[in-house]
Amino acid sequence: MKIAKRISRLGTETAFEVLAEVNELRAKGRDIIALSIGEPACATASYIKDAAKEGLDKGLTHYNPSAGMAEFRKVIAGYVSTTRGIPVEPEEVVVVPGGKPIIFYSILACIEEGDEVIYPLPGYPIYESMINFSGGTPVPLRLREDRKFSFDIKELRSKISDRTRMVIVNSPHNPTGGIIPKNDLHEIAELALKHDFWVLSDEIYSRILYEGKAESISQFPGMKERTIILDGHSKTYAMTGWRVGYGVMPKQLAQHVARLVTNSVSCTATFTQHAAMKAMLGPQESVTEMVDGFRKNRDLIVAGLNRIDGFFCHTPSGAFYAYPNVTRACRKLGFKTSKELQQFLLHKAGVAVLGQQCFGTRCKEDDQEYIRLSYVSSEQDIKEALRRIENSMANTRLVEQFIDELRAKEAIST
Ligand code: PLP
Numbered sequence: 001m002k003i004a005k006r007i008s009r010l011g012t013e014t015a016f017e018v019l020a021e022v023n024e025l026r027a028k029g030r031d032i033i034a035l036s037i038g039e040p041a042c043a044t045a046s047y048i049k050d051a052a053k054e055g056l057d058k059g060l061t062h063y064n065p066s067a068g069m070a071e072f073r074k075v076i077a078g079y080v081s082t083t084r085g086i087p088v089e090p091e092e093v094v095v096v097p098g099g100k101p102i103i104f105y106s107i108l109a110c111i112e113e114g115d116e117v118i119y120p121l122p123g124y125p126i127y128e129s130m131i132n133f134s135g136g137t138p139v140p141l142r143l144r145e146d147r148k149f150s151f152d153i154k155e156l157r158s159k160i161s162d163r164t165r166m167v168i169v170n171s172p173h174n175p176t177g178g179i180i181p182k183n184d185l186h187e188i189a190e191l192a193l194k195h196d197f198w199v200l201s202d203e204i205y206s207r208i209l210y211e212g213k214a215e216s217i218s219q220f221p222g223m224k225e226r227t228i229i230l231d232g233h234s235k236t237y238a239m240t241g242w243r244v245g246y247g248v249m250p251k252q253l254a255q256h257v258a259r260l261v262t263n264s265v266s267c268t269a270t271f272t273q274h275a276a277m278k279a280m281l282g283p284q285e286s287v288t289e290m291v292d293g294f295r296k297n298r299d300l301i302v303a304g305l306n307r308i309d310g311f312f313c314h315t316p317s318g319a320f321y322a323y324p325n326v327t328r329a330c331r332k333l334g335f336k337t338s339k340e341l342q343q344f345l346l347h348k349a350g351v352a353v354l355g356q357q358c359f360g361t362r363c364k365e366d367d368q369e370y371i372r373l374s375y376v377s378s379e380q381d382i383k384e385a386l387r388r389i390e391n392s393m394a395n396t397r398l399v400e401q402f403i404d405e406l407r408a409k410e411a412i413s414t
Pocket of ligand 1: 038097098099100101124170173174202204232233234235240244245
């Protein structure tokens, strides 16, 4: 079978593979607590579901413009103007099925063969995948634990070259929960103006923040013209499966992105957009309640993780992920990488987490191990998961047995 070469450059999101593994184990009757999933566990609020039903009943079942329904783009423009403090026109908004397509489309539209794109490592794996797919050169910027996983501006400066075409920022950040302080965003903005690059600002977690207000790089003078804001309903309104997101970008780029929508999916589902619009216009208590619940879960999981021998976890400022350093635990128990710890916890403790390999290609100089735990579940599940992790790691015989099995499998495959 002849497959185009470019497909070999396309990466993936291995979280979906872990999800398939969890489902398989559950189908065999195993009791698995999934802390691997990047989505709120709560149901979409009923006023939003009612709006979708109303949309279906009203006949919103046909195509709509590729850039999105006019009323919805207007509502989004108003919302982004207010929350980011910038004037946004509906023509600068493109509605897409989820936030992810904005990464796909904007990189396809802005990056040429050999252009360099600086992106956070660890980071959402689709950045690296799409940079490679577009023929661009990925330039990772390591987010360091001692900076609470924020950008190191000095390091960023050293990565900028005359080929830098785009910098991707994601604050609050997946997988670390870190944020980029306003001063640092300002410095990144100044670099963008000086070196003339795009900023793809992934703000999908902007409403899931535990202190203060979310800051967008688009607020700084001259930045609206070179920023692509990615946001959407997946996380804020617990609507991951509905597939609604949007990008805010200069009009000219918006027209190209809308053409990519025409060429790929035609448009985002019409009744879904209607419900998503009502989600923004309706009561926001469900969002506040959800974030209050996440805050409690965050405090519970961070305290629990810090009690586990060999783990150290910073308190994340946003999103719903804990990202403990597990290097000491891995070394002590004999796991070569956090991926092996991930497999051990899934198969022997019945807890699904993600190792750091899920968040971008590792740098050579990176000798630390991390895992990501999503704290969207119930308090009871989080407590039980922590208990299972602690007990399984303290069970020397179980650890040795797992490592023996793993090394035997490796021996066969080499
Ligand atoms: N950006 C980041 C940082 C994410 O974590 C995710 C989803 O996990 C997305 C974008 C994509 O969101 P969506 O599910 O709306 O496509």
